[in-house]
Amino acid sequence: MAQKKRWNEFSLVSRWRIVILGIIQLGLQFVALRDLAKRPAADVRGSKSAWAAASFINFVGPLAYLALGRARSTK
Template structure:
């Protein structure tokens, strides 16, 4: 079984890809948590604390909250 490469063994392109994916994850999580904090509990589908915990699941958590966790009201 092959061992994983360390950070120093990765190519520059691979390092940039990892850094950009990490930045995208952090940005999504920031947007989701900020929206969750500012949104009243009545406008959130489910528990705010569970949605906050779910945002720590890479990519899926913040996207799930933004797509399904917010109650949309038609004005």
């Protein structure tokens, strides 16, 4: 079994990729949770608490909420 790499064993490019992907993940989660908090429950498909929990699944959760969890407004 391969040993886990330590942070200082990654190349500089790999470290930057990890940091950038982490920032994107946190940004998506922030947007999803903020929208979920401000949106009325009637405008959310499913349970707000379930979507909040799903937002912690890397990339998939926030993107799923933003694409599928919000009901289309008829305004």
